[in-house]
Amino acid sequence: MQASTSPKTYxxxxxxxxxxxxxxxxxxxxxxxxxxxxxxxxxxxxxKQSDMFKWPYNAPHRxxxxxxxxxxYYDATLEGGWEVPGEPYTKARxxxxxxxxxxxxxxxxxxxxRISLRMGPYDFKPYSRDGKGFDWxxxxxxxxxxxxxxxxxxxxxxxxxxxxxxxDGKFLPPPAPRGYERVIQRAxxxxxxxxxxxxxxxxxxxxxxxxxxxxxxxCGRACxxxxxxxxxxxxxxxxxxxxxxxxxxxxxxxxxxLGGDGRARGVSYVDKKDRSExxxxxxxxxxxxxxxxxxxILLNSKSSxxxxxxxxxxxxxxxxxxxxxxxxxxxxxxxxxxLPPQNEDGVGGxxxxxxxxxxxxxxDGKMPFARGYHIEIGGGRGMPGAGIFSGSERIxxxxxxxxxxxxxxxxxxxxxxxxxxxxxxxxxxSYCEIDPNAVDQWGIPVLRFxxxxxxxxxxxxxxxxxxxxxxxxxxxxxxxxxxxxxxxWGISRGGEIIHEVGATRMGxxxxxxxxxxxxxxxxxxxxxVTDAAPFISNADKNPTLTITALGWRTSDYIADQMKKxxx
Amino acid sequence: xPGKSSPRVSRRTILQTIAxxxxxxxxxxxxxxxxxxxxxxxxxxxxxQAVEVLCDLIIPADERSASASKAGVPEFIDDWxxxxxxxxxxDLLTAEILGGLTWLDQEAVRLFGKDFAGAAAAQQTxxxxxxxxPAKAAPEDRRWASFFNRFRxxxxxxxxxxxxxVADLPYLGNxxxxxxxxxxxxxxxxxxxxxxxxx
Numbered sequence: 001m002q003a004s005t006s007p008k009t010y011x012x013x014x015x016x017x018x019x020x021x022x023x024x025x026x027x028x029x030x031x032x033x034x035x036x037x038x039x040x041x042x043x044x045x046x047x048k049q050s051d052m053f054k055w056p057y058n059a060p061h062r063x064x065x066x067x068x069x070x071x072x073y074y075d076a077t078l079e080g081g082w083e084v085p086g087e088p089y090t091k092a093r094x095x096x097x098x099x100x101x102x103x104x105x106x107x108x109x110x111x112x113x114r115i116s117l118r119m120g121p122y123d124f125k126p127y128s129r130d131g132k133g134f135d136w137x138x139x140x141x142x143x144x145x146x147x148x149x150x151x152x153x154x155x156x157x158x159x160x161x162x163x164x165x166x167x168d169g170k171f172l173p174p175p176a177p178r179g180y181e182r183v184i185q186r187a188x189x190x191x192x193x194x195x196x197x198x199x200x201x202x203x204x205x206x207x208x209x210x211x212x213x214x215x216x217x218x219c220g221r222a223c224x225x226x227x228x229x230x231x232x233x234x235x236x237x238x239x240x241x242x243x244x245x246x247x248x249x250x251x252x253x254x255x256x257x258l259g260g261d262g263r264a265r266g267v268s269y270v271d272k273k274d275r276s277e278x279x280x281x282x283x284x285x286x287x288x289x290x291x292x293x294x295x296x297i298l299l300n301s302k303s304s305x306x307x308x309x310x311x312x313x314x315x316x317x318x319x320x321x322x323x324x325x326x327x328x329x330x331x332x333x334x335x336x337x338x339l340p341p342q343n344e345d346g347v348g349g350x351x352x353x354x355x356x357x358x359x360x361x362x363x364d365g366k367m368p369f370a371r372g373y374h375i376e377i378g379g380g381r382g383m384p385g386a387g388i389f390s391g392s393e394r395i396x397x398x399x400x401x402x403x404x405x406x407x408x409x410x411x412x413x414x415x416x417x418x419x420x421x422x423x424x425x426x427x428x429x430s431y432c433e434i435d436p437n438a439v440d441q442w443g444i445p446v447l448r449f450x451x452x453x454x455x456x457x458x459x460x461x462x463x464x465x466x467x468x469x470x471x472x473x474x475x476x477x478x479x480x481x482x483x484x485x486x487x488x489w490g491i492s493r494g495g496e497i498i499h500e501v502g503a504t505r506m507g508x509x510x511x512x513x514x515x516x517x518x519x520x521x522x523x524x525x526x527x528x529v530t531d532a533a534p535f536i537s538n539a540d541k542n543p544t545l546t547i548t549a550l551g552w553r554t555s556d557y558i559a560d561q562m563k564k565x566x567x
Numbered sequence: 568x569p570g571k572s573s574p575r576v577s578r579r580t581i582l583q584t585i586a587x588x589x590x591x592x593x594x595x596x597x598x599x600x601x602x603x604x605x606x607x608x609x610x611x612x613x614x615x616q617a618v619e620v621l622c623d624l625i626i627p628a629d630e631r632s633a634s635a636s637k638a639g640v641p642e643f644i645d646d647w648x649x650x651x652x653x654x655x656x657x658d659l660l661t662a663e664i665l666g667g668l669t670w671l672d673q674e675a676v677r678l679f680g681k682d683f684a685g686a687a688a689a690q691q692t693x694x695x696x697x698x699x700x701p702a703k704a705a706p707e708d709r710r711w712a713s714f715f716n717r718f719r720x721x722x723x724x725x726x727x728x729x730x731x732x733v734a735d736l737p738y739l740g741n742x743x744x745x746x747x748x749x750x751x752x753x754x755x756x757x758x759x760x761x762x763x764x765x766x
Contacts, residue, residue, distance in 0.1 A: 053741060055730070061650045062643070062728045176749025179758055186762060204747075214743035335761045342751040345740035351749075383741055384728040386647075390720045398700035398712075400625045400719065401692075408723060412736050 010036040010246075011562065013267050013282030015253045015297065018107025019547045020288030020531035022231030023150075027555035029239035033562065036280050037236075038251040038269055040289075041079055041103030044110065044232055050076065050224040052216060056385035064386035072385070076110035076222035079103040082495070086441030090448040097449035097494040099292060105249060106232040107290065108498065109544070111220045113349055114200040114228050116156045117374070117541035118147050118549075120165030122359065126425075126537050130362070130370045132456070133425045134320075136536045137508040137517040140167070146549035146556075154229035154548065155207040157347075158199035166355045172204045174351065175215070178344045180336055180379040180416055181352045187475035188354060193375075193467070198353040201229035201545075210234075217383070219348025228348065251278070252442050253293075255301040256285055256310045256527065264310070264527045267297075270442040284526045284558055284567050287504075288551070291533040292321070292432050295503035296447050298514075299434045311521035316514050317504055318432045321451070322538035324499040325373060325422035326492030327461040330481045331472035332395050336379075336414035344380035344413065352377065356540060369459035373422025373540045375468070381413035394480055415480070418471065420464030423540045424457050426502055430494070451494035461489035499543050501535035519554040526567050530554050605642045608649040609661055616684040617668050618644060624691060625722040632735035635726045643725035660717075667714030 011033040014021045021037060029035050051074035056063035063073040070081050080102035089099050102108045121140040126133045144167070151170040158171035174197035177185065188195035202219060203212045213227045226233040239245040250272035257279055259265040266281035287294040295318040301310035309317055356372030389408055393399075396407050435448035462485075469479050483490025507513025510522035519534045521527040530551035532543045561567045610618055619636045622644070626635035635641075644664075652658040671683040671694060679690045686694075695715070697708050704712035726732045750758075 053743075055733070055741065056728055057730050057733070061647060062724070064650070066654055175747050179750035179754050182750060182755070183758060183762070213747075214745075215747045216741060216743060218741075335758065339754050339757060340751070341737050341739055342754055343739040343742075343744065345744070346747060381736070381738060381740070384733050384736065384738055386728060387720075387724050388727050389723045391716075392723060393701055393716050393719070397702060398716070398719075400695055400699050402627055402629050404719075404723075405626055405629060408727065409736060412727075 008281070009266075010034050010280065010282040012036070012284045012286060012558070013038070013280050014286040014288060014530075015267055016107065016288035016290060016293070016531060017105050017236060017247065018102070018231055018288065018290060018531070019109050019544050020290075020529075020551045021286070022106065022109065022235030023548050023551040024286045024288060024528075024530045024555045024558075025245050026153075026235040026239045027552055028559060029242045029244035031555075031559040033244060033559065035239070035245045036282065037245060037247045038253055038267060038280065039105050039247060039249045040252045040272075041105065041107075041249065043247075043249045044078065044105040044222075046076070046110070046222040046226065046230065046233060047224050049078070050222040052218060052221055052224045054221075056383065062386035071111060071220060074218070074221045076220060077102045077104065077108070087446075088438065088440060089446050090435045090438055092448060092450045095449055095451045095494070097451040099447070099449065099495050099500070100498045101290070101293070105236065105247070106230050109229065109231040110222050112498075112544060113542065114202050114219055115349065115376070115542040116151070116154070116158075116169075116199050116201045116229075116545040117355075118167040118169055119143070119539045119541050119546055120167050122165045123537065123539035123541065126371070132370050134505075134507070134536050137506055137513075142517075143546070143549050143553065146553045147545065149552055150545060150548040153208065154201045154234055155203045155210070156199055156201050156229075156545070157197070157204045159197040161194070161196050163194060163196070163355055164359050169199065171199070172207065174198070175204055175213075175347055177351045178346055178380055179339070179342070180333070180344075180413070181350070181377065183333060183335060183475055184377055184379075184416060184471065185352055187471050190474055191470060192357070193354050193471070194357050195352050195354050198350045200347060200349050202347045202349070203227045204347075213347055215346055217345030217348050248280070252444070253289060253297050254442070254444050255297060256287070256524075257281075258301070258303055258305055258310060258524070262305055262524065264524050270444070272442075275442070284528065284562065286528045286530055286555075286558070287533075288529065288531040290531055291500040291503045291535075292447055294529055294531055294533045295432055296434070296444075298504065300445055306523075311504070311514055311523045311527060313523050314511055314514055316512070318447075319428075320426035320502045320505055321430045321432055321449075321500060322424045322426050322502045322535070323451075323492070323494050324497040324538060324540070324542075325424055325453070325457045325460050326419060326497045327464040327483065327490040328417060328419040328481075329465060329468035329472065329479060329483075330415065330417040331468075331475075331477045331479050332411070333414055333416055333472070333475050333477040335476055336416075338410040339413065341381065344382070350377050367463075369456045369463065371423035371425060371456060371460065371540070373420040373460060373464060375464075376419045376421060377416065378419075379413070379416035391480065395478070416472070416477070418464075418468035420461070420468070421497065421540055421542065422457070422460045422464070424538050425454060426537065427452065427454055432503060449494070453488070453491060453494075458488045458491055461491040465489045499532075499538065501532035501538045501543055504529050504533035505536055506534040507536065518557045519550065520557070528554055528558060605645075607645050609645050610641075613682075613684075614665065614668055615641065615645075617671060617682070620684045620691065621668075621671070621718060622722050622725075624695060625719055626726045632731050635722050638726050638729040638731040640722055640725040640729070643729070644721045647721060647725070663714060663717060664721075667711060667718060670711050670714070
């Protein structure tokens, strides 16, 4: 191994090509900056590599999920998952945490759920509202124009509802609901739970030269025609067309390189194809390697100038790590039995959802936990794969033969499920740090996780369980699976929902935050973060849209400051 | 409405693009007709016979589709047990299935003097009737009712996720739809009737 150096200095070096790296590359390359992007995984061409329209019966084991491909054989995550060969992480004693990585161009944007919810005004000032957690250094009004821009670029469908703390956006028309969704909506009406069109980054009309959705329902396999949001198709390829963006794949970032003046000079990385050590130089460095990976890079950037890692004079890099609270209930609705067959694929996700509805009860102190959740729903005549009709005896009582075969046809499409996605309040016991005793296959020290839910999250999961069971019984159905006190109400494992945020928090005080309100490191003015690591809280709204809006705001600031010669 | 709809990209162009994309050509028709015979990984020849018989007792042929064994379900189950053992690092599932098959043989021998696959159809169903409805199973048969739940799940999911099963249900998706209209009005009319208590 011989260390070598690229002689060129770029305007901006970006680590990571997912939602955060993608938006930074897009905004900065279009603004005229010369950008070099490092991606640890391989190039990915969705037009050629998407498994759209393939059948489970043509895949091994009917396309069942595996440890290597947890979301199934056809999932777009080519190299990744909660376990990545050669890239371990460790957990402190008593911690249960799982860390999903997607090593490929576009990262997790290739397979994610496209759910695109704006954080609301309360979500930026949670401490002011209930005295828990922390306030953001910015308010909803600061980010609103960037939510507009993000939605206009990526394309999000939805409907104007005017609901509390659930801001409407620049929406494409929503797709009409499926039959089972309308049945669930009726039950929710009776319970006074809002059930409205969902908000997903999927095109229901041609948009910015991209075609509309063809409703095959499999966005998670990546869309060969680019009809949903994904970083390669929407951010990176258009940015490359400017001639201002160079992408280096197979580039595993090791550390931020500091100059003698304490400013970032570039990023050192391992070129996976020959394991050589490389450094790429830039006037500005943007980390968007994903929340925990960004923290890992900073913590591994140790030198005499930065003995605890770059941008870490506060000691807060890696701290206040959050995920989303998840809990699920499945049920069977007899009203859906034996209906005439129809194609219920639709878009790759729910057409209706339930935003949080108890803001006033919480304000009045009538709820046993702080912060809310939204409800995601599923069901219908889905594509048959491994596990279809599992546990049918719980609906049919058992049986075999011609009668069973006929009964199974009747119950096909009558199962529904509800998944809560709720806010976790940051706590001191949840963080990542460098494990002094372990390295990955590239010799890079790995992360060790600490993670704990508080009673606020556990009681929220309880509320989810009770609510979902109530919706099922109101719809005349039977609960098929649920969870009780012995499992903390089925609360997800840390990292399981794949919404890690908060490991390089922003703030208005260098002693209590890593970044300022522009996601610029207090300790290193030409170093920025555009993934979910700057988040101060983790509202129930899925992070990707906020990553995109916040990353856009940061990138505008970088472009402006470069123009003014301040960087 | 935000964004600009591009008139250059028509619905027709998209559907043509999709139709001409090579990814579509990977359906069953693209498979080689001279597929090599399946090599068993878990079941021996005797167990294989019992599995075929049991699969077809669970999913027999009817006017709409073939039986489970015709749809390749025994092969699916054999391969699935091997897969789960590798994935989970334990062959407990295989042990449960093989244990259940052994019990079926022992019961058939005890009652009828023949192994399960060799017993008459009425004799086979006489044994299944004891374990196919878990709530009705006698206490001493409950262990085997739980085996049968597992075996039924494997058979049923193997069958309905096969090409024959997909056509049987039928599942009508996994294709490009020119315009999404939501729930079919005829289906919604039925649902409305049921919702109002008149259906």
